[in-house]
Amino acid sequence: MSEVKVAVLGASGWMGKVHTMAWQSLPHFFGVAEARARIVALVSSSPDTDTLAARAPGARILRDWQEVVTAPDVDLVDICLPDNLHYPVAKAALLAGKHVYCEKPLADTAAQARELADLARAKGVITRVGHGFPRNPVHDMAREIIRSGEIGEIRLFKGCQHVDVFGDPLAPMMWRADGTLAPTGIVGDTGSHVFSFMEFLVGRVSSLIADNLIVTPRRPVAEGQGAASQDWAAVTNPDASNMLCRFENGAAGIVDFSRVATGRKFHQAYEVYGTKGSLVFDYDQINRLHFYTNDDRTGRRGYRAIDVGPENPNYSAFLPLANFALGYNETKIIEAWEVARSVVTGQPMWPTFEVGHHICQIVEACMQSSRERRWVDIARI
Numbered sequence: 312m313s314e315v316k317v318a319v320l321g322a323s324g325w326m327g328k329v330h331t332m333a334w335q336s337l338p339h340f341f342g343v344a345e346a347r348a349r350i351v352a353l354v355s356s357s358p359d360t361d362t363l364a365a366r367a368p369g370a371r372i373l374r375d376w377q378e379v380v381t382a383p384d385v386d387l388v389d390i391c392l393p394d395n396l397h398y399p400v401a402k403a404a405l406l407a408g409k410h411v412y413c414e415k416p417l418a419d420t421a422a423q424a425r426e427l428a429d430l431a432r433a434k435g436v437i438t439r440v441g442h443g444f445p446r447n448p449v450h451d452m453a454r455e456i457i458r459s460g461e462i463g464e465i466r467l468f469k470g471c472q473h474v475d476v477f478g479d480p481l482a483p484m485m486w487r488a489d490g491t492l493a494p495t496g497i498v499g500d501t502g503s504h505v506f507s508f509m510e511f512l513v514g515r516v517s518s519l520i521a522d523n524l525i526v527t528p529r530r531p532v533a534e535g536q537g538a539a540s541q542d543w544a545a546v547t548n549p550d551a552s553n554m555l556c557r558f559e560n561g562a563a564g565i566v567d568f569s570r571v572a573t574g575r576k577f578h579q580a581y582e583v584y585g586t587k588g589s590l591v592f593d594y595d596q597i598n599r600l601h602f603y604t605n606d607d608r609t610g611r612r613g614y615r616a617i618d619v620g621p622e623n624p625n626y627s628a629f630l631p632l633a634n635f636a637l638g639y640n641e642t643k644i645i646e647a648w649e650v651a652r653s654v655v656t657g658q659p660m661w662p663t664f665e666v667g668h669h670i671c672q673i674v675e676a677c678m679q680s681s682r683e684r685r686w687v688d689i690a691r692i
């Protein structure tokens with residue numbers, strides 16, 4: 312099979328739009344020799360039919376995801392639905408023998424994620440979770456440096472991700488702050504992105520202690536009413552978290568993330584310290600890595616800034632020169648390309664549902680640790 316027939320579920324939303332664009336873009340950047348993708352169905356509970364039809368000419372426009380998970384003309388089910396639908400939809404698709412590409416977080420609980428990973432293995436299908444940030448080619452460079460031993464044994468990882476959507480205590484309530492609709496709050500939503508970097512660069516986490524905080528306990532329900540609101544809703548999941556962890560390889564981690572960092576529109580950064588050098592990344596310089604090595608001679612040591620460039624094939628697919636900047640959407644195109652290639656070659660690529668399960672384990676351990684005020688071990692299951 313060199314053509315992968317795709318159904319995009321949640322097609323009208325943000326990720327649905329991005330994934331649809333990504334599938335349609337593959338020939339532009341990656342050609343058609345190795346793999347092709349064709350969108351055969353777009354599913355949305357609230358479809359703007361004309362727009363969706365224009366985005367993927369020839370695709371069926373449907374309202375019910377049940378119609379595509381068993382459809383004979385669908386090879387790959389691409390899930391861009393709200394979090395609570397990931398598990399039931401992925402399970403139905405796997406039972407029907409489909410390859411599955413699911414947005415993050417893979418599931419609401421680690422047990423659900425485990426079940427999905429086991430089912431996928433039993434069915435022998437390709438799986439992929441949409442933890443796309445580490446697929447920015449700059450992080451391939453970081454992983455290559457770490458794996459080559461250039462910065463020695465990894466001792467410490469520091470990572471963070473912050474936004475300020477809830478920095479203002481009078482910003483109106485939204486579903487993301489409702490523990491019945493989003494049980495893990497910022498931990499599953501944003502923490503999971505930092506956890507994906509930890510998994511990609513350092514390895515599995517073996518234990519952690521987290522302090523989750525609800526910074527603003529109630530919010531006005533309607534936009535624009537502020538303190539005059541007659542109607543307030545309780546914030547029932549974490550706004551922020553500070554976490555310490557240990558990795559299986561002995562490294563330690565310091566991690567923080569929140570939705571209340573006033574002024575931080577989108578802040579994502581990490582630092583990796585080894586016995587011979589270190590790496591520093593900041594999303595504000597999205598394709599640039601800062602690299603320090605003890606191999607430089609005394610008196611000349613310092614961080615050097617390295618821009619990922621066309622030596623990385625995923626970068627050169629887009630641009631012939633370094634420092635032209637690949638952004639979020641290009642990273643999603645790379646992700647879709649890797650999924651298509653995995654389906655065609657039968658070779659899974661990071662992050663599979665196994666990795667998605669480990670990230671769900673970290674999320675769950677954060678919730679348990681904060682609730683019970685103690686370190687929590689993460690078993691290898």
Ligand SMILES: NC(=O)c1ccc[n+]([C@@H]2O[C@H](COP(=O)([O-])OP(=O)(O)OC[C@H]3O[C@@H](n4cnc5c(N)ncnc54)[C@H](O)[C@@H]3O)[C@@H](O)[C@H]2O)c1
Binds near residue numbers: 321323355374391443
């Ligand atoms: N990887 C990333 O960087 C990233 C970024 C944003 C969101 N996400 C994840 O992507 C997923 C979707 O988030 P979003 O921001 O695109 O949400 P969204 O609200 O913009 O879109 C969700 C879509 O699903 C549709 N939908 C809801 N219930 C449905 C149902 N029962 N049947 C069919 N369609 C249904 C809605 O109509 C909407 O079009 C979430 O799991 C989120 O965590 C990932």
